[in-house]
Amino acid sequence: MKTLSSHAIGLVGFDGDDTLWRSEDYYRAAEQQFEQILGHYLDLGDAGTLGHLLAVERRNLAVFGYGVKGMTLSMIEAAIELTDARISARHLQQVLEIGRVTLQHPVELIAGVREAVAEIARDFGVVLITKGDLFHQEQKIALSGLQDLFPRIEVVSEKDAATYARVLAEFDLPAERFVMVGNSLRSDVEPVIALGGWGIHTPYEVTWAHEAEHDVAAGEPRLREVPTAAGWPHAVRELDALARSAHGA
Amino acid sequence: MKTLSSHAIGLVGFDGDDTLWRSEDYYRAAEQQFEQILGHYLDLGDAGTLGHLLAVERRNLAVFGYGVKGMTLSMIEAAIELTDARISARHLQQVLEIGRVTLQHPVELIAGVREAVAEIARDFGVVLITKGDLFHQEQKIALSGLQDLFPRIEVVSEKDAATYARVLAEFDLPAERFVMVGNSLRSDVEPVIALGGWGIHTPYEVTWAHEAEHDVAAGEPRLREVPTAAGWPHAVRELDALARSAHGA
Numbered sequence: 442m443k444t445l446s447s448h449a450i451g452l453v454g455f456d457g458d459d460t461l462w463r464s465e466d467y468y469r470a471a472e473q474q475f476e477q478i479l480g481h482y483l484d485l486g487d488a489g490t491l492g493h494l495l496a497v498e499r500r501n502l503a504v505f506g507y508g509v510k511g512m513t514l515s516m517i518e519a520a521i522e523l524t525d526a527r528i529s530a531r532h533l534q535q536v537l538e539i540g541r542v543t544l545q546h547p548v549e550l551i552a553g554v555r556e557a558v559a560e561i562a563r564d565f566g567v568v569l570i571t572k573g574d575l576f577h578q579e580q581k582i583a584l585s586g587l588q589d590l591f592p593r594i595e596v597v598s599e600k601d602a603a604t605y606a607r608v609l610a611e612f613d614l615p616a617e618r619f620v621m622v623g624n625s626l627r628s629d630v631e632p633v634i635a636l637g638g639w640g641i642h643t644p645y646e647v648t649w650a651h652e653a654e655h656d657v658a659a660g661e662p663r664l665r666e667v668p669t670a671a672g673w674p675h676a677v678r679e680l681d682a683l684a685r686s687a688h689g690a
Numbered sequence: 691m692k693t694l695s696s697h698a699i700g701l702v703g704f705d706g707d708d709t710l711w712r713s714e715d716y717y718r719a720a721e722q723q724f725e726q727i728l729g730h731y732l733d734l735g736d737a738g739t740l741g742h743l744l745a746v747e748r749r750n751l752a753v754f755g756y757g758v759k760g761m762t763l764s765m766i767e768a769a770i771e772l773t774d775a776r777i778s779a780r781h782l783q784q785v786l787e788i789g790r791v792t793l794q795h796p797v798e799l800i801a802g803v804r805e806a807v808a809e810i811a812r813d814f815g816v817v818l819i820t821k822g823d824l825f826h827q828e829q830k831i832a833l834s835g836l837q838d839l840f841p842r843i844e845v846v847s848e849k850d851a852a853t854y855a856r857v858l859a860e861f862d863l864p865a866e867r868f869v870m871v872g873n874s875l876r877s878d879v880e881p882v883i884a885l886g887g888w889g890i891h892t893p894y895e896v897t898w899a900h901e902a903e904h905d906v907a908a909g910e911p912r913l914r915e916v917p918t919a920a921g922w923p924h925a926v927r928e929l930d931a932l933a934r935s936a937h938g939a
Binding site: 505508518520530540544596 | 753754755756757759760762763765766769770771775776777778779780783786789790793794823824825826828845846847859
């Protein structure tokens, strides 16, 4: 841990899904297959079938949490509801298989990620903070080949201010010395800024509707918008300089 | 953390499910309901239906991990296989509901647990180390009312020697100074003893077939068999004395 350096920033957190490796693509592919199976019974088109699926996923979030297993259960539930229970067991078996395939998808790093994290880790403490199913996330971390870069990994069930506060308490670090890098303004940036920390936002080409909702102000001064991972090291140094001057160090 | 005391034992770990609170009963109730639904199609009796379910759960463990969501997906899969896809969507909806109800079961502390943990926590560091679905385990911890007793909580995806070694490394503690208290010889005792640590085994009235398999020797000297939580404080003090004499302190 390099938290006691001359830097104002002591720790840089990285999100996993769609920040370090592709994830949302696999969910989108799963949804397309779901729609295809439902097409045997319905003629709703995108909005109807997937709209109902999103509604079911959202109402189940408080019981299932995030992750592929919850998505699969919601898909089965939505399929039965949408077809008024006309769907066959064989087709529901296919829906279940969508889940199994999604859980076993390959882990593809996003371009430039390894180099950027390695460069930042030379000067700052780094931690991987990823949301979702513990078992699946651990498998993805192992498959990502990034484990050697991250001395600490935190899999959390929700990325809200309370969760970040707990993680920072474990590191004994005030939020003013913490930068979070991620693709979601809602999950990676907003709660960290609310605590007094800093954010680097690198959007992914696809965003889950649920993650698209946020209250981060345009022009937020504690946030850097960075289009690709290659820009992370520079943005961290920039925020570090800002944090130093903010604290008169 | 009271790891730097005069005690030889620096940290006592507690398992959650069926050690601090009831869990297996809810799984057993779920299986009975599953069997009842399948009874509309089959006449296999306990062994056949639940035997196939266990086989499906085991082959899915490497993809789903432990927990109710994985169990529910396995139940749906087993139901389709056992009925050769004759099962109706309405009945599969009922199987899904078994999962939802099991995820929301009340958290009932086992008698004497709160007092025993509180007594041990006066002299030793304590940590809750629980296996399974992160989201569901966090909900159960919150509902248990034991959160105030545990400064640190570790939800892990598998309880093997590697996992315990990682947790102990985070506490910077050698296994010789660690006692694990739990109901499963396979998950709570065997890996800790293998690392050189100590175990307290308090069996629960019900054991999942998967957890019943273990390689702990009868008469293992680093293990105490304790019938109820009331005996934990005494057993910890006993092991502490043993650990002290083992290290010539």
